[in-house]
Amino acid sequence: MRKLPKQQRSRALVESLIDATAAVLAEHGLDNTTTNHIADAAGVSVGSLYQYFPDKESLIEALLERMVKDLTTAFNFQLDSQNLGELDLENLARIAIAIGLTTLRANPLYLELMQNWHRLPVMGPLDKLEQYMLNVARLYFLQHFQRYPVDNLQAKLYVLINSTLFTLARYLSQDNNALREQDILNALVDMISNTLGNK
Amino acid sequence: MRKLPKQQRSRALVESLIDATAAVLAEHGLDNTTTNHIADAAGVSVGSLYQYFPDKESLIEALLERMVKDLTTAFNFQLDSQNLGELDLENLARIAIAIGLTTLRANPLYLELMQNWHRLPVMGPLDKLEQYMLNVARLYFLQHFQRYPVDNLQAKLYVLINSTLFTLARYLSQDNNALREQDILNALVDMISNTLGNK
Amino acid sequence: MRKLPKQQRSRALVESLIDATAAVLAEHGLDNTTTNHIADAAGVSVGSLYQYFPDKESLIEALLERMVKDLTTAFNFQLDSQNLGELDLENLARIAIAIGLTTLRANPLYLELMQNWHRLPVMGPLDKLEQYMLNVARLYFLQHFQRYPVDNLQAKLYVLINSTLFTLARYLSQDNNALREQDILNALVDMISNTLGNK
Amino acid sequence: MRKLPKQQRSRALVESLIDATAAVLAEHGLDNTTTNHIADAAGVSVGSLYQYFPDKESLIEALLERMVKDLTTAFNFQLDSQNLGELDLENLARIAIAIGLTTLRANPLYLELMQNWHRLPVMGPLDKLEQYMLNVARLYFLQHFQRYPVDNLQAKLYVLINSTLFTLARYLSQDNNALREQDILNALVDMISNTLGNK
DNA sequence: CATGAATGAGTATTCATTCAT
DNA sequence: AATGAATGAATACTCATTCAT
Structure with missing residues (x-):
């Protein structure tokens, strides 16, 4: 019962990063979509992004x-x-x-x-x-x-x-x-x- | 009559650049296809490449x-x-x-x-x-x-x-x-x- | 008398961290030796590592x-x-x-x-x-x-x-x-x- | 006789990059010696640096x-x-x-x-x-x-x-x-x- | 027209360190 | 004291494009 919060946060973060990827993709176009932009848009540091996704491609995937x-x-x-x-x-x-x-x-x-x-x-x-x-x-x-x-x-x-x-x-x-x-x-x-x- | 040679050369150059694009694309893959490679493969300087094509995309196009x-x-x-x-x-x-x-x-x-x-x-x-x-x-x-x-x-x-x-x-x-x-x-x-x- | 255990644990932890540093150094090479690796190898969190060593250099020292x-x-x-x-x-x-x-x-x-x-x-x-x-x-x-x-x-x-x-x-x-x-x-x-x- | 200038310039550039490496090394210390610093100090763009040296190590070498x-x-x-x-x-x-x-x-x-x-x-x-x-x-x-x-x-x-x-x-x-x-x-x-x- | 040396903005990724819990 | 998720500064290197010669 006490384990959920952490897992939920992780899950939420992952989702928000995918959302951010989508948003940045839509706004800046594929070429101007940088990992830093995505992290910013998700309100997270780049480091965190790389804690959940191994690289940029995996986000789009x-x-x-x-x-x-x-x-x-x-x-x-x-x-x-x-x-x-x-x-x-x-x-x-x-x-x-x-x-x-x-x-x-x-x-x-x-x-x-x-x-x-x-x-x-x-x-x-x-x-x-x-x-x-x-x-x-x-x-x-x-x-x-x-x-x-x-x-x-x-x-x-x-x-x-x-x-x-x-x-x-x-x-x-x-x-x-x-x-x-x-x-x-x-x-x-x-x-x-x-x-x-x-x- | 004197214009043809020049135009022919131009035309030949354009063709050879497209050939080179194809060759480099086939050999190095899309990601490693650089304008310099293409120019090299065509036996031409990059500068010349840009005389005939405004940018990289246009070559592929x-x-x-x-x-x-x-x-x-x-x-x-x-x-x-x-x-x-x-x-x-x-x-x-x-x-x-x-x-x-x-x-x-x-x-x-x-x-x-x-x-x-x-x-x-x-x-x-x-x-x-x-x-x-x-x-x-x-x-x-x-x-x-x-x-x-x-x-x-x-x-x-x-x-x-x-x-x-x-x-x-x-x-x-x-x-x-x-x-x-x-x-x-x-x-x-x-x-x-x-x-x-x-x- | 009750203080010893704690000090002993500390001492043991310090030793195990140095051991871990050695092990990681030997296995991954100097360049791939990260504080996180060391903490992992010692079975401790990075936070704990920094409780005992001010920085990475001090571990090697x-x-x-x-x-x-x-x-x-x-x-x-x-x-x-x-x-x-x-x-x-x-x-x-x-x-x-x-x-x-x-x-x-x-x-x-x-x-x-x-x-x-x-x-x-x-x-x-x-x-x-x-x-x-x-x-x-x-x-x-x-x-x-x-x-x-x-x-x-x-x-x-x-x-x-x-x-x-x-x-x-x-x-x-x-x-x-x-x-x-x-x-x-x-x-x-x-x-x-x-x-x-x-x- | 007309080839010398180019080769001389190359040679001079190489030398000046090594000089710059030395200067930056002396001033900023090894850890703060970046390729961009070196290029700056040499009055050259980073791109040029990499035209003459494959990587940072080779400069120090x-x-x-x-x-x-x-x-x-x-x-x-x-x-x-x-x-x-x-x-x-x-x-x-x-x-x-x-x-x-x-x-x-x-x-x-x-x-x-x-x-x-x-x-x-x-x-x-x-x-x-x-x-x-x-x-x-x-x-x-x-x-x-x-x-x-x-x-x-x-x-x-x-x-x-x-x-x-x-x-x-x-x-x-x-x-x-x-x-x-x-x-x-x-x-x-x-x-x-x-x-x-x-x- | 041709050259190719020079440019420099642009970016993914790492990792020592911190701090809220 | 312990944790480990989060941080974010820092950096080597690439490559499309330009322009002086």
Whole structure:
């Protein structure tokens, strides 16, 4: 019972450092993000920063990991609360993408992050997101094999998941967009359901 | 008549600097690519480098632009030589992707580049490639409107083109891949033809 | 009576900190010897370390002092046990040097220390060793004035003692040595007895 | 003829950087000697410093090397000008030591250096001095073998040379000295001639 | 136009030391 | 007395860019 405070403080510090990383990243841009800035923004000394993170990269990685975790948490929550398993492919895809967009939009930083994703020094966490999506998708198809028998499923899932993730990322990172989000959303959903759905 | 030599020299110098950028990038990695290295590799002084390129980024940008140009040239060549206009959607997609992969593989540097694409300081040229593909695709559909009437064409093309480009890029940038290239290719082609083709 | 335990603990802690300093020094090298490492190795917090030593230098100084104390203790022991006073100069020198080498060799750390002596931040304890040797030597000559009347005794002792100490230190700190220890020893003894002995 | 200026400038810069190293070392002490200070003192940018020296250590090494070179040059000069070969051992030793002291005293920095010699990060150049002295001594004995046949010559020279060098260094590095330089000098000469001279 | 020596702002990281608990 | 989390000053080194020759 008396151990919690210390661990809580540590945890809080770690979180606040990731927050600070996000804030500095958003304000100064990736190139002007220094460890000293981050420490300042977190109201902590640089020394403390290095007590919790081995180097600068790991901070950005942690930030990305948090985003991925937020996304998967949001998905899991919906998967549990609604009976997503009952939905058909099209609606599932639509809802999944909507959840993703909502989660990203909920935290302005994540949008900033998406706008700079191609300059981040680490992509590792993306692999996790890809994996998570692949697993969820595989599970879904295991349960609905009858309804949606698919050739070459593995490759198709890989292609569709990466397509969706990167297309959304690119769409969000382009400022002036002639295309409406609704149309993009529809196109993505079409793409997914047409590729996987049997006709 | 006396101006040409000079312009030719300029042009040759510019090319050799881009070559050098590519070589240094491939050999030393993005992080150890310095302007001095590039100038050395090109057999030129740094000063001269800055005579032709305003900064380091522009060198990499030029390199990317060249890649994009190689790609579009290859596409154009095939588009002209074969009667691609006669092909159905599926075969067109398959051939287009094959051309892209062939062109990238023809220059080992381009593969290196793809493996580091997410760390490049510039993405600009990608826009051009996207634009080019969009234009070609639009043209194709203009000519085959009858055969392939498509709702929401603009958005679908945007989504499909970006999906294809980034999925390929990611596929090429992942070293150990459980998926065979052939399967990826098929999945991409399926995705494209199913999304655009009327059923 | 109740005070002793506390003082004993203090004493034990001080010793264990010096031990730890020695161990860390030997294992990580002078440059990677940090106060935190030392505290860890001693199983104590850094705070406690600073309760007993004002700064890092003082730890190394204490270590050197211990070495000097070990040396003088060994000398004293032999001086008492044998009747060194009865020996002639040559044998005295030979035995003294042998005692020194034996003592240094008995503790592997001391050898490490000698190999880095020129990088140690403190030389202070050396003064004490020099003083001790000077005193012993002076005493010896006081007792044998008749046998060994020497001009300029003070300066000669200073020169010989420093010569012996530093030459041995340098010899021990050079890894690959073409010269055999025995020859060095003989040369040193010759040097001492020829310089001080009357002819 | 047109190449000289550039090389001369380089050479001058190198020299001035070594001078600056010496000056900063003397003024701020070894611990507060930073590469930026040195560059400032040399009236040069840090970047330039690193164009000529790979790291900080190499600067100090160069300084020591210069001192060693000054010493050997002074010795060589005297060896040539006077017929040192004709001198007897005692006078040779006396003159050699005097030359050393004179050379060191001629440049106040060298004295500073001697006072901090045990804190210098490099000892390399000392090896060269030792070697030089050994060579000179060996040559002398080759020519005077008849007059001075010596047992165990190699070891004795090693011992005497290191003894002399380090004793002088230590003497110069001790501020308050009860002993007069003259006495030290005599003691050293006695030590050398008695150890090597046959009686 | 070419050169390449010179620049110097910029930054990640360490570690001796302190002090609130 | 003990702890160890927090501190933050301090520093070697890099590299894009400039400009005198």
